[in-house]
Amino acid sequence: MNFQLIFWSILAIGMLVVLPVVLVWTLVDHLRGKGSERKGSGSITSGIAGAMLELDRIMARPSIEHTVETEHPTLKREDDAGGDK
Secondary structure (H helix, E strand, O other): OOHHHHHHHHHHHHHHHHHHHHHHHHHHHHHHOOHHHOOOOOOHHHHHHHHHHHHHHHHHOOOHHHHHHHHOOOOOOHHHHOOOO
C-alpha cells in the first residue's frame, strides 16, 4: 500500500464516520443547554415566551374579589350552623 491510498482511506473514514458523530454531538450539547445561557437568545421567540410566562403569572394571581371573599365571607358555611339542624 502506498501513502496516497492510506491517506485517502483515513480521510474517507473521517468524513463518513467522525464528522457526523461530531456534528450530532455538537447539536445535542447545544440543545441540552438552557435557553437563557445560549448566545443570541434574544430572538422573537424568547420574547413571546417571556410574554406568555408573564401572562400566566398575572392570570394565576387571585383577584381582589377572591381575596375579599375569603377574608369576609358573605354566606355562612354549612359547618358554621352547628350540627345537622
